[in-house]
Amino acid sequence: MGGGILSRLVIVSNRVATPHRRGAAQGGLATGLLEAMNRQGGLWFGWNGRISENPSPAPALQTEGAITFAVTPLTHREFEGYYVGFANRCLWPVFHAQLHLLHYDRSSFETYLEVNDRWARMLAPLIRPDDIVWIHDYHLIPLGASLRAHGVRAPLGFFLHTPFPGIDLLRALPGQTEILEKLLAYDLVGFQTPFDCQSLSRAIAFFLPEAEREASCVRFRGHRVRVDSFPIGIDVDEVARVARAGHNNRHGRRLATSLAGRRLILGIDRLDYSKGLAQRFRSYARLLEQWPEFQRQVVLLQIAPLSRTEVPEYDEIRRELNGIVGDIHARYAEYDWMPLRYLTRGFPRSTILGFLRQAEIGLITPLRDGMNLVAKEFVAAQPEESPGVLILSSLAGAAQELEEALIVNPYDSGEVARTLARALAMGLDERHRRWEALMGRLRRRDLHHWTETFLKALAGTFLNPSPQEHP
Ligand code: F6P
Numbered sequence: 414m415g416g417g418i419l420s421r422l423v424i425v426s427n428r429v430a431t432p433h434r435r436g437a438a439q440g441g442l443a444t445g446l447l448e449a450m451n452r453q454g455g456l457w458f459g460w461n462g463r464i465s466e467n468p469s470p471a472p473a474l475q476t477e478g479a480i481t482f483a484v485t486p487l488t489h490r491e492f493e494g495y496y497v498g499f500a501n502r503c504l505w506p507v508f509h510a511q512l513h514l515l516h517y518d519r520s521s522f523e524t525y526l527e528v529n530d531r532w533a534r535m536l537a538p539l540i541r542p543d544d545i546v547w548i549h550d551y552h553l554i555p556l557g558a559s560l561r562a563h564g565v566r567a568p569l570g571f572f573l574h575t576p577f578p579g580i581d582l583l584r585a586l587p588g589q590t591e592i593l594e595k596l597l598a599y600d601l602v603g604f605q606t607p608f609d610c611q612s613l614s615r616a617i618a619f620f621l622p623e624a625e626r627e628a629s630c631v632r633f634r635g636h637r638v639r640v641d642s643f644p645i646g647i648d649v650d651e652v653a654r655v656a657r658a659g660h661n662n663r664h665g666r667r668l669a670t671s672l673a674g675r676r677l678i679l680g681i682d683r684l685d686y687s688k689g690l691a692q693r694f695r696s697y698a699r700l701l702e703q704w705p706e707f708q709r710q711v712v713l714l715q716i717a718p719l720s721r722t723e724v725p726e727y728d729e730i731r732r733e734l735n736g737i738v739g740d741i742h743a744r745y746a747e748y749d750w751m752p753l754r755y756l757t758r759g760f761p762r763s764t765i766l767g768f769l770r771q772a773e774i775g776l777i778t779p780l781r782d783g784m785n786l787v788a789k790e791f792v793a794a795q796p797e798e799s800p801g802v803l804i805l806s807s808l809a810g811a812a813q814e815l816e817e818a819l820i821v822n823p824y825d826s827g828e829v830a831r832t833l834a835r836a837l838a839m840g841l842d843e844r845h846r847r848w849e850a851l852m853g854r855l856r857r858r859d860l861h862h863w864t865e866t867f868l869k870a871l872a873g874t875f876l877n878p879s880p881q882e883h884p
Contacts, residue, residue: 420872422455423540423567425532425556426549427496429459431475431482442549442574444762445645445786449864454479456544458536460496464489472535485535487528492723494524496552501724504551507586508575509687509781514726517587526555533559540565545871548599550574558598570601570871572643575783576810577609580619590620597624597633600874603643603867605783605810610642639874643867644814646859647789649852652766656794659767664760668714668768675750676837678713679772681765681787682779683720684757686730689780689806689823690717694737694753696778696829701745701752704834709750711837713776714768718759731757769794773801774836778823782809788818792851800848802836804829814854817847 430443450457458472461484472483487496498521506514533556540546540560544567548556557569583589593616596602604610610629617624617631624633631638659665668677678697682688697713717734721727738755745752760768769775775791788803788811795801803818805811812820819836821829 420543420545420567421541422450422453422868423458423536423544423546424450424455424549425458425536425546425553427460427500427552429457429461429482429484431461431484432477445647445860445863446549448648448860450480451478452861452864456481456483456539458483458532458539460484461486463487464492468531470535472539483536483539485532491524491528491531494521495528497521497721497723499525500552501721502726503586504554505575505687506726507582508551508578510576510578510582511686511780512582512585514686515585519587522588529553529555530559530562532556533563533565536560537563537565540567542566545868545875546570547572547868547871554592555595558595561598568600568871568875569598570603570867570874571596571599572603572867573609573783574605574645576606576781577604577612577616579612580615583616583620589616593617593620594633597621597631597638598636599638601639601641601867601871603641603870605642605644606813607642608813609783609810610640613640639870641870643863643870644810644858645784645786645863646855646861647786647793648860649793649855652790652793655763656766656770656790659763659765660770662763662767664764665767665771668771672712672771675709676711676774677772678711678774678776678833679768679791680713680715680717680776680778681769682715682717682777684717684727684731684734685720686726687779687781688717689778690715690734691730691737692780692823692826693776693778693829694734694741696823696826697753697776697833698741698744699826699830700833703830707834707837708745708752709747711752712750712754713752714754714756714772716756716758716760716765716768719757766790766794770796774833775801775803775805776833777803777809777811778806778821778829779809780806780823782806782811784810786811788815789855792818792848793855795848797848799841800844802839802844802847803851804832804836814858815851816854817850 428443430447463486465486472485475482502516546569548571769791777788805818806823807820819832
């Protein structure tokens with residue numbers, strides 16, 4: 414890591430990219446953090462992805478190069494309460510504005526707090542006073558407060574990869590005041606966009622009126638926490654290089670042959686109700702209905718690897734999507750043309766990036782998303798000589814940066830269909846102009862910039878602590 418940060422970095426995230434878990438199974442968060450860790454080295458703590466009824470009081474340690482992984486299993490009860498129950502049936506739907514999918518019970522909330530406390534007890538003895546600790550995502554909001562309670566003095570930073578909800582959503586979440594208090598125990602809280610920072614500021618004014626809000630800081634119970642936005646980026650050259658290689662691998666060539674000159678529209682998302690797949694498929698059907706000249710000329714390939722299958726709402730969205738896909742096929746398919754190819758399996762990263770390079774249109778229309786790195790990867794993967802067009806939901810964090818994409822409201826199927834028709838008709842000059850501008854943005858705020866700005870800001874809180882802290 415540049416910028417003279419000499420402290421050891423400790424990263425904590427629910428998923429950890431341990432050597433045995435790398436590849437298709439891991440999410441974008443773990444991939445991004447692995448980049449940072451590979452560059453700087455340090456300690457990475459989290460769940461090993463397994464269930465075990467007797468977790469040892471100390472984490473299992475494994476060192477690979479400059480990274481030491483410290484991992485622990487969850488018990489079945491912890492998995493159900495912390496991961497399924499509170500993180501993914503309460504925080505996730507509320508943070509993604511899907512209140513009808515919120516399922517709260519007090520015992521899940523308690524288990525969520527308990528797991529965070531158990532992890533803090535395991536991690537505290539491993540943290541040295543001059544470490545810098547970076548905690549990730551909604552599973553671990555209370556971890557900072559628990560670490561402090563277990564005597565950790567090092568600077569503690571938290572980054573939320575999802576959106577932060579507005580007051581109306583937060584009002585529906587039982588325990589919201591406690592969650593906010595835990596968030597304010599960090600030294601630095603980072604969000605994907607300035608919009609999320611504003612949502613936190615309004616939530617604090619509403620739920621914790623005794624907290625003092627300054628420009629980019631909040632003072633609460635004698636502690637000052639800095640709040641800022643740090644939009645996550647990608648390694649642009651690495652994505653472009655892997656996409657070029659993937660384009661020409663066995664899968665890339667098979668896809669190209671199967672298209673037989675038809676134009677590829679591509680969506681890549683975990684199978685999650687927040688991704689707006691039902692709305693996306695209906696918008697595509699509308700394109701085929703209102704612009705019949707595109708029938709037989711286009712293919713929508715949607716890759717949606719199954720995700721969180723233990724959470725009942727994910728089973729429901731899967732069944733709903735199967736129905737919609739069936740309807741589209743019944744209505745439009747011909748014996749030699751399937752308008753929609755819908756796959757619920759994952760592929761290696763190089764294959765995905767190769768597919769993105771082949772696509773003329775990236776159709777990324779979540780109903781809500783913290784950032785959406787696939788949108789950025791689509792741009793970086795495009796061939797310079799004839800770049801494709803990104804259609805991006807206004808409700809993804811990436812839309813606040815990627816202004817030259819075609820921005821749509823994913824709930825407006827008429828607008829998405831019209832935009833698809835517009836993208837399919839767009840000439841090379843305009844595509845090129847938009848792509849160049851987008852690439853400039855990606856390069857200015859890449860993955861390295863994200864880690865560096867966050868860690869510098871976190872180190873800065875230590876140099877400039879609240880009066881009674883970090884003695
Ligand atoms: O983006 C949010 C996130 O929870 C990441 O932390 C994770 O990489 C991804 O979604 C996959 O979800 P899960 O860890 O629940 O399988």
